[in-house]
Amino acid sequence: DGGITQSPKYLFRKEGQNVTLSCEQNLNHDAMYWYRQDPGQGLRLIYYSQIVNDFQKGDIAEGYSVSREKKESFPLTVTSAQKNPTAFYLCASSSILGEQYFGPGTRLTVT
Amino acid sequence: AQSVSQHNHHVILSEAASLELGCNYSYGGTVNLFWYVQYPGQHLQLLLKYFSGDPLVKGIKGFEAEFIKSKFSFNLRKPSVQWSDTAEYFCAVNAKEYGNKLVFGAGTILRVKS
Numbered sequence: 001d002g003g004i005t006q007s008p009k010y011l012f013r014k015e016g017q018n019v020t021l022s023c024e025q026n027l028n029h030d031a032m033y034w035y036r037q038d039p040g041q042g043l044r045l046i047y048y049s050q051i052v053n054d055f056q057k058g059d060i061a062e063g064y065s066v067s068r069e070k071k072e073s074f075p076l077t078v079t080s081a082q083k084n085p086t087a088f089y090l091c092a093s094s095s096i097l098g099e100q101y102f103g104p105g106t107r108l109t110v111t
Numbered sequence: 112a113q114s115v116s117q118h119n120h121h122v123i124l125s126e127a128a129s130l131e132l133g134c135n136y137s138y139g140g141t142v143n144l145f146w147y148v149q150y151p152g153q154h155l156q157l158l159l160k161y162f163s164g165d166p167l168v169k170g171i172k173g174f175e176a177e178f179i180k181s182k183f184s185f186n187l188r189k190p191s192v193q194w195s196d197t198a199e200y201f202c203a204v205n206a207k208e209y210g211n212k213l214v215f216g217a218g219t220i221l222r223v224k225s
Contacts (some may be wrong), residue, residue, distance in 0.1 A: 029126075031136040040120060042201060042215040043155075058212070062222050090155060098143050100213055 003027065004103035006091050011108045013085075021106045023091030032074035033100065036060065037088040044050045046089075057071055078108060085110045112137045115204050117216035124192050125224050132187040132219050134202030144185040145203040145213070146176055155201070161185065172196070194225040 004025045013019045017031025025032065031050045035043040035054030035058075049068040070073050076094075078085045088107050092100040118133035137140065146152060146158040159170025168177040176187045202216040 012113075040217055042115075042217040043213075044116075044201075044215075045212060048212060097156060099145070099160060100215075101157075104148075104154050 002084065002103055003004075003102075004091060004093055006089075006103040006106050008106060009104065011106055013108070013110050016078055016080045018077055019108065019110075021089055021091075021108070023074045023076065023103060024072055025074075025101075025103075026072060026092040027093055027095075027101060028071070029093035029095055030102075031088065032068065032093045033041050033092040033094070034058075034066065034074070034076045035065070035090045035092065036063070036104070037090055043090060062078075081086075113204055113206060113214045115202055115216040117200075117202055117219050119219050121220050121222070123222045123224065124173050126194055127191050128197070128223075129188070130189040130221070132200055132221070133200075134185045134187065134216060135183050136185070136202075136204045136214075137183065137190065138204065138206050139210060143205050144176075144178060144207075146170065146174070146185070146187050147203060147215075149201070149218075150198045156201070158187070158188050161196050185213045186190045192221075192223050194223045197221060197223045 007022045008096050033048040034046040037043050047066040049055035065077045090101040090105045094100040114137045116135045144161040147155050148158045149155045160167050161168045161178045169175045174189050202221045203213045205213045
């Protein structure tokens with residue numbers, strides 16, 4: 001069953017703690033992406049990676065970090081430096097043609 | 112920088128009404144265009160896409176969109192909506208110079224009354 005998995009579905013953290021969101025794909029896609037979705041703002045790109053061991057900042061990278069050690073995996077760390085971390089986080093992957101496939105998302109709540 | 116505008120944030124229609132959701136983008140070069148849909152509690156999924164060729168593209172569930180290059184628009188249409196079309200719809204654009212990065216509009220929440 002091909003697709004993108006994100007875990008967990010819901011995540012709760014205290015302010016000041018770093019938290020890592022998981023994203024795995026078995027679509028054999030080279031490119032992977034992390035977005036943040038907030039009501040009324042659409043999806044905003046946090047980080048993206050077009051190949052293993054390489055990644056670039058998106059539009060709102062501050063307070064986030066990523067790694068891409070394997071083609072299948074692109075974990076996102078929300079650090080304590082992110083001022084407004086409570087949001088819905090979506091991971092996606094794509095082939096060369098640019099059509100992106102999305103995971104089910106992780107809803108992060110920081111209190 | 113690219114940007115994408117969706118004209119209406121909330122749309123409410125009765126079943127069988129016709130739907131048109133506006134999408135305009137700001138980029139003068141070659142673009143790929145997409146409409147994604149997010150049904151309540153479900154993954155974001157692709158409705159339709161335009162890469163080249165016929166500017167009128169047909170997608171899943173009876174949706175279609177028309178690319179009008181001169182107007183920088185890619186409006187989504189459906190002749191007769193159903194209650195099950197209730198969802199949030201996102202227009203997205205990428206340009207070759209920006210690789211596979213997608214720029215999304217703010218989304219339009221469609222509610223269809225039965």
